[in-house]
Structure formats: C-alpha cells, structure tokens
Amino acid sequence: NKRVTIPLPRIDIPHFSFGSGEKGGVGQGEGEVGDEVGQGQPQPGEGEAGDQEGKHTLEVDVTLEELANILSEELELPNIEPKGKENIEDKKYKYSGIQRQGPESLRHFKRTYKQALARSISSGDYDPDNPIIIPVKEDRRFRSYKITHEKTANAVILYMMDVSGSMGDEQKEIVRLTAFWLDTWLSTQYKGLERRYIIHDATAREVDSDTFYKTKESGGTLISSAYKLALKMIEDHFNPSEWNIYLFHFSDGDNWSGNDTADCMKIIEQNLLPISNLFAYGQVESRYGSGQFLRDLHKHFGETNEQVTTCQIKDRESIMDALKVFLGKGK
Known part of the structure; x- marks a missing residue:
C-alpha cells in the first residue's frame, strides 16, 4: 500500500493586477540616465512579511497499484503469464x-x-x-x-548496469527511473518479487540498490562479467523451476573487445535464455559510448527476436517507449 505524491500542473485564470509603484521608465518612456529600473525579487528568507497569497501546488496521492494500472492503460500492457512449472501452492485462510x-x-x-x-x-x-x-x-x-x-508465483529481477567511466549521472538517472516503472508494473503481476543488483566495469559484483545507482568507476568494460555473475546468482539462489526470472541490462554500448562480445552472445543464448522469462537490454545514449553492443545483439539475434528484447533509451522522454518494448510481450 505504498503511496506516491504527484504534483499537478496548474494554470491560473488570467487577471489584472495592480503595479507595485512607479520605478522609473526605460526604453522610449519616461526616465533619465541612472534611474533605478527595479530592485529585483527578494531571495528566499529575505524581505518583510507580505499580505498576498502564495502560489499553491496541487498534489494527488496514488498507490503504486493505481500507478501501475495507469501505466498499463496508457501503454496497453498485457498481463504477464508466468511460466507453468514455477507455480507454488500457498495456503490461504478464508x-x-x-x-x-x-x-x-x-x-x-x-x-x-x-x-x-x-x-x-x-x-x-x-x-x-x-x-x-x-x-x-x-x-x-x-x-x-x-x-x-492457490497458485502463486515468485519472481526475481536482476538489474545489471555498466558503471564504467562513460556512464554518467544522467545515464544512471534514466536507468533509475526505468527500473522504478519496471518494479511498479511487475509488483502487480507477482505476489513475491525480489530485486538483485549487479554493477560492472571490467569486473562485476552484486551490490545494494543505493550503491547500484551511485557507483562510478573509471576502468574499461567487460560485459560478460555481469552475465556470468547473473548466471551464478540464479544457479545459487533462484531455481528456474520455482522462479520467474527477469534480466535487465543497461549500458551505453561499449565493450572491451569483440572476443568478449562473442562470449556474451554465447552466455545469453546457451545459458540465460533457457532459464529466464525475459532478457532485456536497454542502451542508454551517452556522448562517450559507441553504441556498438546493441548492433552486435541485433546482428546475432535479429532486431525482432521473441527471446531477446532490446531498446535504445535516448533520454527521459524515451522511457515510456522503452517500457512498452520491454513489457509489451506479456512474458
């Protein structure tokens, strides 16, 4: 029952207001050289107490479930059909x-x-x-x-993100917002939803969510290190016969070498796809990133592969389009 507060834009009805007194003219009107044009707006905390009303911001509280329903209607998302073999019986007292x-x-x-x-x-x-x-x-x-x-289904999201030097704060903010909406939607589809976070540059490691969004490294990038760690975490903690597994990887498309990219394709195809509901790659546009990894994925799997979902996220305005691509298959 978590709630979020959303500020609503408000347009005031046009009206006339009295001036605050003669301040001297400018341009073609009255006034002499050296007259004060005005004293500007006082900074917060300065000035005397006033007798005019302030600007009010309209806000509305909605639950995350309501937010997910709005998202579903706007993007026309289908309900997810969990894998049959992972269903677990749960006792319910009625x-x-x-x-x-x-x-x-x-x-x-x-x-x-x-x-x-x-x-x-x-x-x-x-x-x-x-x-x-x-x-x-x-x-x-x-x-x-x-x-x-009753049948219930558990699910886990494994978020993977490149934190090498070419991924800046703007790119991480886009990833954070995208992950929020992914969480919000998938939480309505599964009773038990866990999240795990992996960051990588030349090596990969599991971290908490706060570290995930704030860490920045200066090294190179070996994407396969993240995929290998994700596979190990699944094997150790998330039996594919009991869990719905979602893999989301975000990067600017740089990888250290063609050999490592070849290793990535092999791990995805032979190890990750057979045990996951969805493998999704979101390429966040960066002025320093080459974007090559997205092209490599398209070359290997095709641009419209049912098992591998890819999307280019250019800016914040592209996030909703990315969600449509990631979740539109109902897996």
Whole structure:
C-alpha cells in the first residue's frame, strides 16, 4: 500500500493586477540616465512579511497499484503469464461460513443477535416496548474458515548496469527511473518479487540498490562479467523451476573487445535464455559510448527476436517507449 505524491500542473485564470509603484521608465518612456529600473525579487528568507497569497501546488496521492494500472492503460500492457512449472501452492485462510462452536475471538455478534432475537420472538418473550435481547449459549454463532490452496508465483529481477567511466549521472538517472516503472508494473503481476543488483566495469559484483545507482568507476568494460555473475546468482539462489526470472541490462554500448562480445552472445543464448522469462537490454545514449553492443545483439539475434528484447533509451522522454518494448510481450 505504498503511496506516491504527484504534483499537478496548474494554470491560473488570467487577471489584472495592480503595479507595485512607479520605478522609473526605460526604453522610449519616461526616465533619465541612472534611474533605478527595479530592485529585483527578494531571495528566499529575505524581505518583510507580505499580505498576498502564495502560489499553491496541487498534489494527488496514488498507490503504486493505481500507478501501475495507469501505466498499463496508457501503454496497453498485457498481463504477464508466468511460466507453468514455477507455480507454488500457498495456503490461504478464508472465512466463508457460520458455525455453532468456536473461540470467542471468532464470535459473529450480528448473527448471534439475530439468532437471539428470533428465539425471543418465537418463544413470545419479546416485548417491543422493552426490546432487551440477551443471548444465551445456544444463540452464539461463530465464523468458520476453510483452507484453500492457490497458485502463486515468485519472481526475481536482476538489474545489471555498466558503471564504467562513460556512464554518467544522467545515464544512471534514466536507468533509475526505468527500473522504478519496471518494479511498479511487475509488483502487480507477482505476489513475491525480489530485486538483485549487479554493477560492472571490467569486473562485476552484486551490490545494494543505493550503491547500484551511485557507483562510478573509471576502468574499461567487460560485459560478460555481469552475465556470468547473473548466471551464478540464479544457479545459487533462484531455481528456474520455482522462479520467474527477469534480466535487465543497461549500458551505453561499449565493450572491451569483440572476443568478449562473442562470449556474451554465447552466455545469453546457451545459458540465460533457457532459464529466464525475459532478457532485456536497454542502451542508454551517452556522448562517450559507441553504441556498438546493441548492433552486435541485433546482428546475432535479429532486431525482432521473441527471446531477446532490446531498446535504445535516448533520454527521459524515451522511457515510456522503452517500457512498452520491454513489457509489451506479456512474458
């Protein structure tokens, strides 16, 4: 039930306002050389108390679920169909009936009163002028529950990001915003959703979310190091028969060598695709990045591959288009 606050743009109705006094003229009007044009706007915390109303910002609170529904409608996203073999049975207790015996904590007071009233009327003891109803032991009713087994599905998102010198703060902010929307949507599709974070330059390591978005290195880039670590984490912690696995990799497209790129294609094709619901690569545009890795993926897998989803994210305005590409297949 987490909520977010969204500021709404507000357009004021046009109106006339009185000036704040003669300040001297400029241009072709009145005024002499050296006259003060104005004193400017006071800085926050300066000036005297005023008698005019301030500017108010309209805000609306929405839950993350409502936000996900809005996202779904805007992008026309399909509901995800989890892999069948990972479904896990979960016990659910549902109060669905009434019984004569039970603990006091489950007593149904409304049904107990109705039973006592019916007994009082049928026995002739009920007095409309003095409608006092006293339940006896036989009148008590209790809620009963039954255990149902429902299928649930667990999911894990493995975020991978290049943090080499060519990935700046602007690129990381785009990744952060994209990941927020991915999280928001997938959280509505799965009851249990875990997130893991991998950063890489020439080597890869697992980190927490805060480190993921703030770390910057100055070394080169070996993308295969991230894919190898992701594979090891899946093998150690996320059995593909029990988990829906989503892999999202963000980079500016630079890689150290063609040999490492060839290793990446091999790991994706032979190891990651068979065990994951989705492998998605988002290339964040950078003035220092070559963008070559996206071209290599297209060359190896094709531009419209059902198993490998790729997208170029040029700026913040491109994030919604990227989400449409990443989530539009309903996997």
